Amino acid sequence: MQIKTAYLQHMNWDRLQYFLTVAQHGTLARAAQALKVDATTVSRQISALENQLGERLFERSPAGFLLSSAGRDLMPHAEAMASAAARIDLDTPQNRGSNISGQLRVSLSEGFGSHFVASRLHDFLHAHPALEVDLVASSGFLNPSRREADLAILLAQPRKGPLITRRIANYQLALYAPTSRPDWHSWSSDTRISTSGIPIVGYIPDILYAPELDYLEEIEPGLKATARSSSIIAQSHMIASGAGIGVLPCFLAADHPDLHPIWPDKRLQRSFWLTLHQDLVHQPRVRAFIDWIENQIWQGRHLLNPSPN
Numbered sequence: 001m002q003i004k005t006a007y008l009q010h011m012n013w014d015r016l017q018y019f020l021t022v023a024q025h026g027t028l029a030r031a032a033q034a035l036k037v038d039a040t041t042v043s044r045q046i047s048a049l050e051n052q053l054g055e056r057l058f059e060r061s062p063a064g065f066l067l068s069s070a071g072r073d074l075m076p077h078a079e080a081m082a083s084a085a086a087r088i089d090l091d092t093p094q095n096r097g098s099n100i101s102g103q104l105r106v107s108l109s110e111g112f113g114s115h116f117v118a119s120r121l122h123d124f125l126h127a128h129p130a131l132e133v134d135l136v137a138s139s140g141f142l143n144p145s146r147r148e149a150d151l152a153i154l155l156a157q158p159r160k161g162p163l164i165t166r167r168i169a170n171y172q173l174a175l176y177a178p179t180s181r182p183d184w185h186s187w188s189s190d191t192r193i194s195t196s197g198i199p200i201v202g203y204i205p206d207i208l209y210a211p212e213l214d215y216l217e218e219i220e221p222g223l224k225a226t227a228r229s230s231s232i233i234a235q236s237h238m239i240a241s242g243a244g245i246g247v248l249p250c251f252l253a254a255d256h257p258d259l260h261p262i263w264p265d266k267r268l269q270r271s272f273w274l275t276l277h278q279d280l281v282h283q284p285r286v287r288a289f290i291d292w293i294e295n296q297i298w299q300g301r302h303l304l305n306p307s308p309n
Helices: 005-010 013-025 030-033 039-053 068-088 112-116 121-127 232-242 284-299
Strands: 058-061 064-067 102-109 131-138 153-156 163-178 200-204 245-247 260-262 266-277
Touching: 013 030, 013 039, 013 068, 013 102, 030 039, 039 266, 064 068, 102 112, 102 266, 102 284, 112 131, 112 232, 112 284, 121 131, 163 232, 163 284, 200 232, 200 245, 232 245, 232 260, 260 266, 266 284
Parallel strands: 102 131, 102 153
Antiparallel strands: 058 064, 153 266, 163 245, 163 260, 163 266
16 A cells, blocks of 8 residues: 555554554553553544545454554554654653653564663663563564564674664673583693583574574584573573583673683674664654663673783
């Protein structure tokens, strides 16, 4: 569907707010809660907007409301109007300096999201108490191109889609052993791990969600994990408890007393990529989070890229 300019000029902004909220929350009930109205009102406003445009904006399913092709076409226009309305509202004398509101959904890798970001997020939440934040830290990512998240911090640069992408940080990984097993971290860097008899902890190869996580081949060609998990947090606990040795991000292992680095001068390097849909770049909530996360990365640069001991 091509949205006609004439429609936009006469479109009811309140209805567009209902449309955006349903698109962001996925169900009438959650949208109604965010808007502080009942679900019937939300349904009525969506139906009125669909009737006005003569298009079905959502596909209704048991899982919730998913944007139709017409809904996806309308999104950038609605978000542009929302951004303009936010700038106008924030620039009024009575609202200057007030907090940003709405919902922000951020998708991150499990280790970075759960360990680095989550432990610092309180500062961002305190600065913006009217903002609802969804931190999706998991094995796999939501897709900003499909509007599943407002922005994502990925392990690899996306190659397609209407996205703005840039490297936001480099980080190091190292081989770790449990502190309780000094015999596992006292040998030289030319030792062949595969013939040492030491168990190896790592990812499950056939459900590896990003090729950047295939670390072991870089440590030693042909090296295979014998104790495996899809979760880097689980792997860190497995190593710390004595299940074996394995590769971990340095920022995750930094303050863990039960983890000891092996060959600290032999590090792997990876990057985090900040990715967002190009239509969201001026959204106040998105800009606020980007500014905040860049500052956190700068402050935590010694954890992401520590100097070898």
